[in-house]
Amino acid sequence: MLTVFLIMLREGLEAALVVGIVIGYLIKVGRRDTLRWVWIGIVAALLVSIGAGVLVFLTIGDLPSSVQEPIEGLAAAFAVVVLTWMLFWMRRQGRALKGELEGQIDAALQAGSTAALVSLAFVAIVREGLETALFLLALFRSAAATGELGPGLPLAGLAGLAVACLLGWAIVRGAVRLNLRRFFTLTGIVIIFVAAGLVSSAIGAFVDAGWLPTGNPALNLTGLLPETSPVGALLAGLFGYRAQPTTLQLVGYFGYLIPVLTLFVVGARLRMPRRTRYA
Amino acid sequence: MPDLKRLMARLATLGALIAAAVLVVACSASGAAPSLAANGASLVPVASVRQVHVSISDAGCSPQDLQVPAGPATFVVTNQGSGSVLEYEINQADHVIGEVENVVPGLDRTFTLNLKPGTYQLSCPGGTTSASGTLTVTE
Numbered sequence: 297m298l299t300v301f302l303i304m305l306r307e308g309l310e311a312a313l314v315v316g317i318v319i320g321y322l323i324k325v326g327r328r329d330t331l332r333w334v335w336i337g338i339v340a341a342l343l344v345s346i347g348a349g350v351l352v353f354l355t356i357g358d359l360p361s362s363v364q365e366p367i368e369g370l371a372a373a374f375a376v377v378v379l380t381w382m383l384f385w386m387r388r389q390g391r392a393l394k395g396e397l398e399g400q401i402d403a404a405l406q407a408g409s410t411a412a413l414v415s416l417a418f419v420a421i422v423r424e425g426l427e428t429a430l431f432l433l434a435l436f437r438s439a440a441a442t443g444e445l446g447p448g449l450p451l452a453g454l455a456g457l458a459v460a461c462l463l464g465w466a467i468v469r470g471a472v473r474l475n476l477r478r479f480f481t482l483t484g485i486v487i488i489f490v491a492a493g494l495v496s497s498a499i500g501a502f503v504d505a506g507w508l509p510t511g512n513p514a515l516n517l518t519g520l521l522p523e524t525s526p527v528g529a530l531l532a533g534l535f536g537y538r539a540q541p542t543t544l545q546l547v548g549y550f551g552y553l554i555p556v557l558t559l560f561v562v563g564a565r566l567r568m569p570r571r572t573r574y575a
Numbered sequence: 576m577p578d579l580k581r582l583m584a585r586l587a588t589l590g591a592l593i594a595a596a597v598l599v600v601a602c603s604a605s606g607a608a609p610s611l612a613a614n615g616a617s618l619v620p621v622a623s624v625r626q627v628h629v630s631i632s633d634a635g636c637s638p639q640d641l642q643v644p645a646g647p648a649t650f651v652v653t654n655q656g657s658g659s660v661l662e663y664e665i666n667q668a669d670h671v672i673g674e675v676e677n678v679v680p681g682l683d684r685t686f687t688l689n690l691k692p693g694t695y696q697l698s699c700p701g702g703t704t705s706a707s708g709t710l711t712v713t714e
Binding site: 506518522 | 670677
């Protein structure tokens with residue numbers, strides 16, 4: 297039961313985190329008017345996930361990994377691109393920021409930017425949404441078919457999703473309270489780790505799709521921190537933690553993380569002196 | 576902050592809607608579960624597809640070495656372990672050709688492959704002693 301809870305927490309968390317950041321960001325830059333579109337994106341993603349999940353469940357029962365994994369991989373790759381773009385957009389905004397007057401931020405979100413953020417929310421949910429819907433449906437069916445299990449498993453799954461949503465909401469709430477500069481810095485660093493995790497997830501999905509060769513695990517951290525443990529599941533959901541990453545996944549993870557994080561931190565440092573001079 | 580309250584209310588509504596939708600579908604499907612695959616809606620007629628029952632244990636793939644005749648086969652994967660291993664994969668020359676994830680104890684998950692004669696690798700990541708195995712497909 298704990299396993300089911302943790303799987304759903306993990307699957308839901310990544311989406312909740314990304315959507316939470318997008319919403320927090322739009323509130324922060326004073327574009328609450330665009331939130332309506334984000335919500336439309338969220339609802340559309342849920343409808344697509346549930347609708348397609350139900351359709352697949354009632355017809356072929358389970359989605360072949362040759363369909364599921366490319367969707368997951370491509371969605372992860374798309375999310376990496378938009379998150380990276382968002383990161384550098386935020387840095388530009390941060391640079392344009394004189395002092396800490398939030399009112400001075402030019403929230404000139406282009407139509408294209410809004411569309412990108414809305415599709416990011418959509419993709420973040422659809423990515424795991426279909427698999428999640430199928431998993432939950434299978435749990436309900438097996439609970440109903442074999443009386444011994446009872447409703448415990450599906451309820452544990454729903455509870456996992458609920459906790460993930462709650463955490464996403466907490467992120468929005470926390471983000472709104474931060475001042476703008478701190479919001480950019482903190483969210484930026486979180487985004488970098490999330491995106492690095494998504495790079496590794498995308499590689500994993502492409503391997504499962506048969507598009508990339510399987511590699512032997514470069515590390516085995518199962519003994520230290522299994523993915524199925526609560527902390528492992530949380531880290532997997534937030535930052536793409538894998539107990540047995542392949543060499544390719546590690547290269548992808550750090551190949552993204554190190555340069556982007558360096559650029560981000562160095563960029564932040566370089567701006568500091570100018571800001572203190574004006575202060 | 577009214578916006579957060581509204582956001583929360585929307586989240587709650589969404590959650591309730593999803594739960595209701597999932598419940599409705601699962602209940603309507605569960606009654607028909609045994610005949611689900613045979614009701615003509617499946618892409619491959621079940622009668623002609625060989626079912627191969629395998630399981631995952633905490634040790635890994637069970638059985639570790641599997642022999643199956645060539646042709647379409649549906650792998651029905653169950654988990655006899657505690658849940659430390661959740662994935663069953665079939666690889667050919669370092670490429671995954673079929674797999675199921677999140678096979679929690681108590682849940683059957685299936686995948687179908689059209690197998691050609693040859694030797695394949697089984698993989699149950701996280702298993703202690705039989706995390707990998709061999710699938711031999713005979714003529």
